[in-house]
Amino acid sequence: MTELTKTQLKQQVVQAIEDQQRDLLDLCSKLIQINSENPPGDSTEITEFIKTYLEEAGLAVEIHESAPLQYNIISKYGSESGKKLIYCGHTDVVPVGNLDKWDFDPFSGEIKDGFLLGRGASDMKAGLGGLIFATTLMKKLNISLPGQVILAIVPDEETGGENGVPWVLNKGLVSGDGALIAEPSSKYNPTIGQKGSYWFKLDVYGEPGHGSLSPIIGGNAIVDMMRAIERIQTLFTLDFDMPDEMRELVETSKRYMREVETEREAFQPILEHISCNIGKIEGGTKANVVPESCSVEIDCRLPFGVSEDFVTQYITDELDKLGIDYKMERFGFRSEANYTSPQDPVCRAVVDNLQEISGHEAYGVMQWASSDARHFREHNIPVLQYGPATLSTIHGYNERVEVDKIVLATKVYGAAIIDFLYN
Template sequence: MNKTELKQMLINEVENNKDELIELCSSLIQIPSENPPGDSTEISNFVADYLKKYDLGVEWHESSDKMYNLVSSIGDEDGKHLIYCGHTDVVPAGDLKKWDFDPFSGEVKDGWMLGRGASDMKAGLTGLIFAFSLLKRLNVQLPGKLSLAIVPDEETGGDFGVPWLLENGIIEGDGCLIAEPSSPLNPTIGQKGSYWFELEVFGEPGHGSLSPLAGKNAISDAVKAIHEIEKLWELEIEVPDEIKPLIEVSQRYMREVEKDRVKFQPVLEHVTVNVGTIEGGTKSNVIPESCKVQVDCRLPFGISEEEVTSFIEEKLNALNIDYTIRAFGFRSTANYTDAQDPVCKAITDNISFVTGKESYGVMQWASSDARHFRDYNIPVLQYGPAYLPSIHGYNEKVKVEQIVTCAKVYIAAVVDFLYTK
């Protein structure tokens, strides 16, 4: 059996067993694994028990209280090594009254899988687990190693999932596929950087009836500072030449595929600025002596966190205000994997093989665990089933057909990646 015949056989097996695939996805959605609080005990036990049914050994790694990383491997240790990666945590369901259905029902209705995590990313995680177990059940003799890494702590940007596994040398490989939500034909192979910071502005308290002649109003100064910080968007940034093809194809994607995103094309080349929270003052009749503002900036290729900080400081120093800046949360530089890397080719080629349609990698304007793999020189991309408008919102859902398609791509990509030297 040649590679093409093997891939087609595996794709047929996914199709023949798709009812089990969908049932597994429903079961995962029915397990609340909201983060916060981040307790992955129940869902980790379920996944481990499922794998053990097919004689797949599972390593447990508790990185923090009730946060479990599961790792399982099959194949030849001496060959190439591909990592399947997915997270078990989901964002909180929020106000249940705003859902049209039980967010933890895992119900299938009118061709849609319903529930919290359906798109982000229990459908993708299901596809990885199912493809991994199917290779074992079919006794496919892989000429390389395939590892399944299931992590607990992605949605809060925490350190107890992928970063913890990499830092402790528990996983390493020649390529990685993360089943994060993506467009059906366009995996994400690059990401903007992230820079979250808190600006604290200091004033002098006084009686509100004497403002602005008395005291120094920290909130007023913070408003002036925000106005200057928002000028980051106006910066002209020189994108490195090697990145320009990725920017261009990503903008093409926004014009031709996700057409509702046409207006967002500029975000790929600009620093975005979101003033997310502001807190200051004690009472309306007291001049506030402090004000805290939290800002989320996403950085394109061509600019660093240090350069952004320098720009902000130059602008704020000119205001003659008293302030400090403290970085927190998501922090990374823009990063990508070359479209011609074997792991990217394995996915895009097999999206085309399964669907008969053109596939190409694009850039993501947000961040994920992919950046951590790239920090360890592991080529990585993201591809998973999703209804993108529903992610992190009410009434999250994904098309059942897409769950099946992605699982077929996952299992076929293993063949192309591991059987190619």
């Protein structure tokens, strides 16, 4: 295929999305109107809706139940003999919370004043709708792809995701040469890297006694825990060497904070330091008893250049110096910092088309949190995240997303399929 023909194909797809944007927005609205809060995590209704939509477009659909009432949807279009591009999204949303704090029905899916309204509008039913729309459009336009675009639509992201992306990948239900997750991102800045995640529980033990004799008798577990927390928080003060390519990504992301999301300018140091959140603490029995135990749960996020083993060794060395009785146990999210090169074909397909279609400078950045992207990278599948969002409303009340962002993202999804599979 000549470059001109490929260019014409992309123009055809982008124009079709422009012409059919009412249908696109209607799809996104209908997704929001289906309550798929997690918890409880029942994806039955939204799975049936998506299955019907895909089948009516002429696509074959596989449904895989990874846990009771949690269904993973796999649908493929194109030739199995070429490259494979995975488009991934999740159907679950966080609970709406107190309905009295919403200015509109969180399941309305209404479009008003240029915004699509409702729970999941930004995270991530607009992005999910865009992926579905762009993929089915290939079939409707009868575009003969030399490779395959694979929809991997999962039910479980908002409560840890073990029944979603990792389950699908570990079962070998999908594989690919590149992947895109429609997680919320900045309009012109897909996410191509993320910090690592290191969660642990610390138990400190003391000696009980009558509170009136403290601190002369007993060993106060809460006091010892205070000393332990103080040492653990020194993680943030440590400096590390980063490989040049990671350093370049960090500096680009800091520029993004200064120039794009300017309200986050003060967050720049978080990208190159170990963050440490003391998230939960329990200890003691009552005021007049010397506490014999205290527990905390801590969430650390790891920058490039920091291994999980390093953090474990540092914490245990610091706690051993205190001479306290403790036990440390890992749990929850677990990964080291990971990224996809901005020069990888899947990044180029998305970022280059985003810049071309929008006429605005576009570049990839990193996030200080974690996501399903890490699972794709663990399976050696290059991945990035790009989805329409009003970032300030994610997981909050009055969630919404600008309509123009939905249309732009969907155009990018469509053009990126052509670029990635024909290259």
